Each structure stands twice: as structure tokens, then as C-alpha cells.
Amino acid sequence: MRYDVVVIGAGAAGLAAARDLSGAGKRVCLIEARSRVGGRAHTLHLPTLPVPIELGAEFIHGEPDETFAIVDAAGLLVYRLPDDHWWARDGELQPLRNFWDQLDGILKRINKRRDVSFAHFLRSRRNLTERQREMAINFVEGYHAAHADRMSALAVAGEADEEQEAPKQFRLGRGYTGVFDWLRAGLDPERVDLRLGEAVRTIRWKEGDVTATTTKETIRAKAAVITIPIGVWKAPRDQEGAIAFEPALPEKEAAVAKLEIGHVVKIVYHFRERFWRDDQNFIHTTNRFVPTWWTAAPARAPILTAWAGGHAADSLLAERSDTRVDRGLDAMSETFDVPRKKLDALLVAAHGHDWQADPYSRGAYSYAGVGGIGAHDALAKPIRNTLFFAGEATSSEQTGTVAGALASGKRAARALLRR
Template identity: 35%
Template sequence: MPDTSEHIVIVGAGAAGLMAAREFARAGKRVTVLEARDRCGGRIHPLPTSRFGYPADGGAEFVHGEAPVTRGLLSEAGLSLQTIEGTRWSFDGTRLSREGRDNPHEAELHAALGDLNDDLTVAEFLRRHFAGDEYAPMRHAIERMVEGYDAADPERASTLALREEWMDGGHHSQGRVVGGYGALIAFLAAECCKHGVVIRLDCAVVAIEESTAVVVRCAGGEAIACDRVILTVPLPLLREIALPQAARELAAAAADIGFGNVIKILLRFSRPWWRGKTGDLADLTFLLSDETIPVWWTQNPSEHPVLTGWFGGPRTAALTGLNRQALIDAGIDSLATIFGLTRDDLERDLVAAEAANWAHDAFARGAYSWATPRTRAAQERLARADGTVLFSGEALYRGRDMGTVEAALASGLETAGLILQR
């Protein structure tokens, strides 16, 4: 008979929360998932197929690197992964050109990284080893990657945590889930329900109390008694939930883990007009620039006429006052400059648009985590499974691709495993 004597409450129905819930339920535990939103997925946010012509992702989109947990889950769900193909381009303010991967200082960079034993912030590493004018293009490229790709602050980001990424040029394989990440979340949620997990939506947790039992209090006034609570919410939300003293002291370690923001804009056009600018752009995947919305990508190898804009890191604070429409306008202006077009040219072909500044999302307060030189020690503290209030999620993942869906899934799996082994 299943052992339902222990009641586990999981706060957050994102990838980590659902993954942990399924593992507990499979082991016969009684599990309740409390989710503040009216949907599962968290920072995975599927958009309507009717608007974009396919299940577009308003939040997490890519599968990075090997991602063994993600790939295993996709196989179990009968979902497939599409590898991204094509060429990268850049705009230097004057012209478009293929993004070169050649770095004349690559050997020096790799040598300095290889000799690094004590961690430094990225900014300090560059100042210490590559301060000369001849290194300016490389410094700019590294800072752009740290801010844009990792959503991190070079003045705080760990060099050792990013070393492997730099050593392969930041070009490890990427793919997309066919059907979008929403399909994976739907599978996980269905699995949870099949195994008896109770998922409560529109239930924002405001406090956790400990006395003779653990009590989870929701914004609506409801109190739920349980034996153990696992918090899988984004790091900034830990400050907004009243916690017992021991858990509050533990949660303070999260200050040593970076958390970055992302602005994401999706523009659907009636036709892939960028392919006509030059024959080479027919194979475009990523486009980098220094415009207001600096990074763009296509759905290549799929032929959906959608361009996605991306702006990550601390500089997104400059756009904090822009609402959804103003962000869309900024994206259109950036594309117009890059391709030498007018706003009218672009708006004539525009079918649908969406924009999100994830810092404005009340249940995220940003996009994903990144490592500082003090992050690994903080993760070790937060990942402990020896209390009644525990922590899990992408921010606690100690592998290479921190801040990814893989990180969230792996952390949820690890947390459940640690508790079930006790």
C-alpha cells in the first residue's frame, strides 16, 4: 500500500515543482502543489498557436547542451527535439555581416582561463588579464555574451562558472521542443494528476509557519497543514514569503546567487521578408547588434515567419518604464535600423506581436539565475534536505547550464531523491 502518512506541499508548479511532485507521488507520498498563477509552467509560458502559427514560447524556449533529464522526459512523453540550424549574423551599426567565430586572442584567453584557480568576477578577470586596447573587441564580445546570454552582471558573475562555456566559444548545441516547452509541462502536469498529486492554481503562498506541524498560508487566507514544504519559486520571491527563522536564515544565502532579467519580444509577419534582403539571410538563425533590442532569432529550420527579440542582463533596467506596446515599438525600431527599413515597412507585414519584461512579472521578478564567485557555497547550503522547509529549482543546480529548464528539472529530481532516500 502507498505510504500517504507524510503530506508534502510543493510551492510552485514550474518545471522543478512538477518534477519533484511526480517523483514523490510515484513513491506513494501525498502531494499538494500550490501555484500562484492560473496555469502551470512558471517561467515556461506557451503562447496561443492561433496568434503565432505554432506553440510559441513567451518564456523559456531552448534546450541547451546535453540536457539528459530533459531528453529523457521528452522521450517518455513522446515528444521530439529539433536541433537549431543556420548561420549567425551581426550588425555593427552600418552593415550586416556573418558573425565570425575567429578570435585572434583565443589562445591567450584559454591560457588565462586554464591557469585560473581562484575565482574572479568576469569584469575583474578581463581587467586583470586583457586591459589593453587590442583586446577591446574581445572584451566587448565577452561582456555582451555574459549580459545577453547569461542575463548576468559582469561585475558580479563568476569566471569559473562560465569557463567551460567560453572554452567552446559559447556555441554548444541548442534545440527546441517540437510543440514548445508547454507540451512538456502539460505532460508533467498530467503525470502528476495520474499519480494523485493535487495541483491548486491561483493559490499564492504568503507564509510558512512551524509549530507542532508545518502550516502553509495562502493569500486568500487558507491554511494547509503538512509535514514538509519545498519552495521552488524564483529567488526574488523568497523575500516575499514569511518563513520560519531557520528557513529564513537559510534563504539569506540566496543573496550570493545572481538573478537576471530578460525582455522578450515576438513579432509574427505575413512573410519572412528578411530572406529577401540578401540570399545569405535565408539561413539566418541568430542576429546580434548593439541596438535597443540587441539579439534576434528566427525559427530556423522551421519556416514560421516569426522574429524573436531578446534583451538580457542588468541593462534591461533602462527599459523598466516601458509597457508591452512600448517594448514592441522598441523591437520594431531596432529591426528597422538593422535592416535599413522604415517602421511602416515592418508594420505593413506585422500579423501579431507580444512582449514581456520578466522583471514586471509578479510571480517571477526576473528570468533566471547565474553564478557569482560565492554561488556554489550558497547552493550547497540551500540544497540541504535536513529540514521541514526545503528549497529547489534552477538556481540550485550545480551543473554547467544553470538557469535552464534542464537545471530546474534536474534540481526537482535531486530534491525528491534526497528526501526519499532518508
């Protein structure tokens, strides 16, 4: 049979696209390589813990319409996080006041005329204090999971221009599962065939005609929505997950070359009891393995999350996978000034997922490299009303977020329906 649309990837973007397309009467084949939907959002619900564990996406950044529309429609519980930040120095935690204002003050100094790497920008501003430099690096390598020596300073500056006030951050009470359950429940069963555990290997296409060959079958459709992550776009053709386009897509290859893949290691530590203060939420340090921590605040759950992006992630990834949890505990002991022995005695479990080694993500999320402004939009552009593109890497405004992925899936569906 020939479908109206084949959608590749059942993460936020693919599910949002498939839901809107099937709602508009299209016959859709939604192909997902993993045996689950959700992509880079993956929630664990443990019987011993009342709060969920998020191995991937956890926060809602700001109040994006796309995510909150689902929150409202599905009646999900969300709660706002206290926006307090702390610096760990010499075994002491000091409050870091006006975190976002201070950061904004630094980012506003980026020269808008010529793009350089963020690290180059920092080096060229000699009047920044050591503390300001550390804070800026911590932000770019943490929040963007970027390598400061690769990320476009202009891309970071653009973001500072958009932010008028401290961004609000939210968490979902039952985790991102609720969002994905709602998306999946909205796929019209009469019109959507969801194939799990099937990776697309090749897409042969001409105007109005697409043939997708998967690891199990061949599927024909009039159009395709492609939502693979930036890491998969960049993977060599012979690697698991990679897709070969026939004919090739040189304009997409050019856009992909200007986008970088963020690296991240996130480890969620579950303890028998809390040993940190209730008002401590985000903790920043210069530790080479774990520069950022957060608690479950305002929930009083005994959960502490280690977050390493960019170079810190690389340092952890260079360790054997079974010693990463240990390195994190050493870093925690130093940052919170708690003996390692005590941490070992209190630890119940540590949870994580290696997003770099996972063939269907191959990294965290995208960011613009030097000269890469415009590359997200170039990747988003449809080709001959037949190939449509979605996913966080096609969102210039909400790159690297679930909201950006949802918006991109809806945008691709709208464009396809307008043809």
C-alpha cells in the same frame, strides 16, 4: 488532513518533484500561485501561426537527460537549430565564424585564483580586441541575462571548462507545452491535490512538521519542497509572492544574498512575411536596447525574437511598457537595415511578458554574483529532513534552465524519499 509533502510552485521543478513523489506513493499538495502551471515557461498557440510563441523558456540547451527523457516518453518533436551567428555592423550582417571557439578563447583567460566581476576581468585584459569585448559582454549579458559588473567571472570560467564543443541547441516543435502536459498528466490524481491561484505566504516548520498558510487556506504536511524563483526568495516579506519562514532560514538567506537575479526582455515579433535570409539564425549587435535577435530557423516562420538581458533589459524596462515594442522595432530597423515604415506595414503582432514585474518570478533566472560560487548548492541543501529545495537557482550545473529545474525537482524528491 495532513499530507506527506507540500510542494510549492508548479513550474518544471515543482511538477517534476510532485510527479516522482506521487509515483512513489506520497500524498502531495502542490500549490501554485498562478492560475496555470509551467512557471517561467509559457507557450502561446495562435490559430494564425503554425509555430508556437514562447514567452519564457524556448530552447533546450545541449542534450540534457532530464528533458530528453520527457521528449522520448511523450513522443515530442524536437529539432536542432543551425548554430550560425552573425554580427550586425553599419547596416550589414557579417557571418561570425567559430562563435563558441572564439568565446572559449576569451573565457579561458579568466584568472581562477581570485573572483572578480566579469566586467572587471574584461577591463583587466588589455590585449582583447574591441570585437572580443563586445562578443563576451553580449554572451554574459545575453545568455546569462546577467549584469557583467555583478556576475562572478569564476562562474563564467567554470562553464567554459565544461564545454568541450559547440553546444547543441534544440527547440520543441509544439513548444514547451508538451513537456508540462506530460509532467502534469503524470500526477497521480488519487494522491496529488493541485491548487492553482493560491500563493503561499508563510511556512511554519519544525522537524517532521510543516504548516503552509496560503492566500486561501492552511495546509499541513510532514515535509515541504520549495521551488520559488530567486526573485521571489529576494522579495521583501510584505510583497506579493514572498514567503516568510518561521523559524527563519539564515543559511538560505546567506546563499540567496550571493545569487543575483538576471533581467530580461523578450519580445516575439510576428510579421506577414520574412525579410531576413533563411540561413540567419542568431544575430548579435551592440544596440543598447536589443543586442541579440533570433529567427525561427530552421522553420521558415515569419517570427523574429528580440532578446535583451542585463543592462540592455534595464534600458528597455526603463521605457514605458507600451513603448518597448517600438524601441525594439527601431533597433530591428537599424540591425537589419530595413526602413521602420516597412516594418510597421509588415507587423502582425508583438508578444511578450514582463517577467520582472510578475510577482511570481521577479526577474529572469539566477546567476552567481562575485564570491557566489557554491551558493546554488547551499540553497539546494535540505534542512532537517523536512524542508527540501529545488528550482533552477538550486542547480549549480544547469543554472537558469528548464533542464536544471527538472533535475533539481527530481533530486529533491529522491532526497525526501531516502529519509
